[in-house]
Amino acid sequence: MDKRQNNSADTVIVLDFETTGLSPDHGDRAIEIGAVKLDKGGIVDRYQRLMNPGRRISGFIEDYTGITNAMLKNAPPCEDVMEEFSEFIGDANLVAHNASFDRKFLDAECRRIRRSYKGQFACSMLTARRVYPEAPNHKLGTLVEFNKIPNDGTFHRALADAEMTAHLWLRMLDDIRSSYRIECISFSLMQELSRVSKALAPHFLKRCQ
Numbered sequence: 001m002d003k004r005q006n007n008s009a010d011t012v013i014v015l016d017f018e019t020t021g022l023s024p025d026h027g028d029r030a031i032e033i034g035a036v037k038l039d040k041g042g043i044v045d046r047y048q049r050l051m052n053p054g055r056r057i058s059g060f061i062e063d064y065t066g067i068t069n070a071m072l073k074n075a076p077p078c079e080d081v082m083e084e085f086s087e088f089i090g091d092a093n094l095v096a097h098n099a100s101f102d103r104k105f106l107d108a109e110c111r112r113i114r115r116s117y118k119g120q121f122a123c124s125m126l127t128a129r130r131v132y133p134e135a136p137n138h139k140l141g142t143l144v145e146f147n148k149i150p151n152d153g154t155f156h157r158a159l160a161d162a163e164m165t166a167h168l169w170l171r172m173l174d175d176i177r178s179s180y181r182i183e184c185i186s187f188s189l190m191q192e193l194s195r196v197s198k199a200l201a202p203h204f205l206k207r208c209q
Contacts, residue, residue, distance in 0.1 A: 013037050030051055032065070045088075046159060050067065051076060054077065096123065097125045124172070130201035179205075181209055
């Protein structure tokens with residue numbers, strides 16, 4: 001993958017973790033990873049694995065995700081899955097909805113296997129706050145409904161959420177292109193957009209024309 005393509009916002013890996021809880025700093029582990037590989041705006045590959053965190057998960061997490069202890073019992077350990085997933089992402093840039101959450105778990109699980117990744121992160125939730133300030137809120141399900149993105153109603157499973165986030169990400173790129181006439185949107189532009197104030201976002205995008 002050449003350097004120019006690697007910085008294109010439509011050539012990324014969109015990922016989502018399901019976990020035992022909210023923070024790896026408190027001992028929580030990943031239980032499922034789902035990812036969608038985008039190349040020039042098209043889905044070219046998918047990845048999904050359950051992983052055994054080495055302990056039982058709570059009834060709340062079972063109800064929230066639909067992932068049960070019985071499903072995880074024979075799943076491969078987190079370490080094996082993360083070795084495989086590290087190969088899948090390679091040096092691609094990464095997108096997640098509420099990326100700070102997924103990045104914490106990716107970093108924690110990679111540290112356990114002494115692996116690292118070269119790609120940078122962008123957050124579709126922060127970007128959506130700038131692109132769709134009129135949305136009722138910026139939860140993934142709300143944004144999917146707001147943009148009338150087709151879905152089967154499955155939420156809180158890693159691959160389904162990654163797929164919806166990928167479609168949301170591509171919709172935002174299309175809307176930015178059409179509204180601001182920016183033909184080539186770089187990954188770094190999307191990162192910068194997520195950091196400017198919501199009030200200044202239109203001015204920022206006009207300067208990028």
